[in-house]
Amino acid sequence: MAKSRSNNALKFTLAVLASAPFAWLVYLISLEIVQPTSGLGPDPAEGLLHYLGEWSMIMLLVAFGVTPVQRLFKKPLLARSRRMMGLFAFAYVVLHLLAYVVLYVESSWQLLLEDFVERTYITAGIAAFFGLLVMAITSTKGWRRRLGQNWLRLHKVIYLAIPLALLHLIWLRKDGFGDVALYILCFAILLGERAYQIRKSQKAATV
């Protein structure tokens, strides 16, 4: 009983934290409505798109970090928030994609197709989106049960989706790679922790 209550408190706290960038965005948009350019700058389409893109990247890394952090701090309860954090990340990705479709390609399939074919960073971004879409759809208990062992295998697609998202950002960026370097470092550390765990369990198995 006490355990589930603290689980709920943890989940709630994480949900509030993960919603904060969205709440801030709502505030910026409300400023835009009162006075154009006051919230998102003179080029709000770009401002909005980049804001959502950066937070998509950060939230993906946060969701990817749940398992290592839970192991490091021995907080098994945290594992129960992993799905929620993943879905938060996906929500930012969907908003990012929506902003792009509505404000950049102006809902034209032809322009979207042109971007997809001609601009490799868009190709990488959309590929990452489809990977995450599959993960989001199959994130329910029902799908997990139905897929059995294959569920874990399927969700390894995250090891492809995050590098694709990073490529999407690197290929878009002209210069100033400070934040990109930070994201890559985070991803490398989280990957390293997993590699370490695998080696540890292999060693334990051979002993």
Place this chain on the structure above:
Amino acid sequence: MLIGKSPKIPTSEIISETTYLNRRKFIGQSAALIAGTGLLGSAQAGLQADDEITPEDIVTQFNNFYEFGTDKSDPYENAHTMTTDPWTVNVSGEAKRTGDFAFEDIIKGMTAEERIYRFRCVEAWSMVVPWMGIPLKKILEQFEPTGNAKYVEFKTLVRPEEMPGQSSFFSSIDWPYTEGLRMDEAYNPLSIMVTGVFGKALPNQNGAPWRLMVPWKYGFKSVKSIVSIRFTDKEPLNTWQQLQASEYGFYANVNPAVSHPRWSQASERRLPSTLFNTNRRPTLPFNGYAEEVAHLYKGMDLKKFF
């Protein structure tokens, strides 16, 4: 009226005096501008009927100047540290008068004219800016370039202690920022050296004390805070071409037909745009200045020489 439909109408017919006077009011009252009214013809050349001057705070607070950081608010926030007085310009290469010149001496006796130009960034946004400038030809001719001068190369100041972008570990640009023009491009009447904007001295973040402005090319050609002018017989390697030759060429003429690997160039967002109206409009060949400059590229495959 749809732009691009009837480009042959003389400017005097499509800009009514009231529109013009409103623009005046917009710009504000300044002696320099009043002096410039006599130049209405050249100042308004090529302006489209629905070209509205972009508000001053956007022109001076939202732009790219990677020497001060890669965010578009960085130049405004960081450029105040740049010392622009004294300012020395080195002139070298295929010319009779070379050496170090004080900036004031170069422009001595010349008056800046007002030129309202569209400004089109390769990132697919655009502005309309009332620059104050001196025809580039007038400036370059005083150095008496020789017959070997086929190109002119410009370089921006390098001073990492005053330019945080130049000392950034995460920048891959090989400073100084370098740009160039063919001599006939440089001598085109549209090409100017800008010394002011909105009737005031050019602010640091926009490239003080002087910068190039070639309105038919993408914005990155219009190099800022120039300290070096070199006349040469070889095509200069400009910074963005050096970084990514598959994306950026030497010419960089605004061209909706040549797609860019990062941004579609078919249309642009005229700033300020809003979330509910991105103010998107079709991009015109040579940024709408085809009549003035298209002849420079006669017979050239512009898809190859992008």
